[in-house]
Structure formats: C-alpha cells, structure tokens
Amino acid sequence: MTEQQMEDLFHFYGHEDLYKRFKTPLYVTGLLDDSEAGHLEDFFDHFTLDRSTLFDEFRFWFRYFEVSRKGMDGTSPYCL
Numbered sequence: 001m002t003e004q005q006m007e008d009l010f011h012f013y014g015h016e017d018l019y020k021r022f023k024t025p026l027y028v029t030g031l032l033d034d035s036e037a038g039h040l041e042d043f044f045d046h047f048t049l050d051r052s053t054l055f056d057e058f059r060f061w062f063r064y065f066e067v068s069r070k071g072m073d074g075t076s077p078y079c080l
Helices: 003-012 016-029 037-046 055-068
Strands: none
Touching (some): 003 037, 016 055
16 A cells, blocks of 8 residues: 555544554554555444554554454455
8 A cells, every 4th residue: 555545544534643643653664565445444444543542552453453354264254
C-alpha cells in the first residue's frame, strides 16, 4: 500500500490524528507496505480506535487481524 493510500484511508475513517502520529512508525516498520488497502479498510470496519491508541497497540491488533483472517494453510477462511 502506498503512503497516499494509507493517509486517505486513515482520513476516510476519521483517524487523521492517529495518522499524524503513526506516519513515521508506519514508514520505519513497513507495517502496511505489503498489505492491500482493503485489509486496512476491513480492519477499520472491525476495530474501534481512539485518540489515545499507541502505535504498538495498533500494530498488535492489525497483525492479529491479519493472522485471524488466514487459515492454517495460509488461505483466508473468508474467501470462497
């Protein structure tokens, strides 16, 4: 996912303040580099974040969400 896509999605879901704080950690860690925009959209649809959320919390829950979407064989149980 590109930096512009990340910024747009954070803004669309009302998390502008989080994006401002997470911009550098997202870049340094590459957390969303290999993710599709749809994954971040799904994450925002299923998780509630507030202004006090720390980057480490966001990273933990985003990774948890990614792993929970995959089956043991590496395929998603949500795709037919």
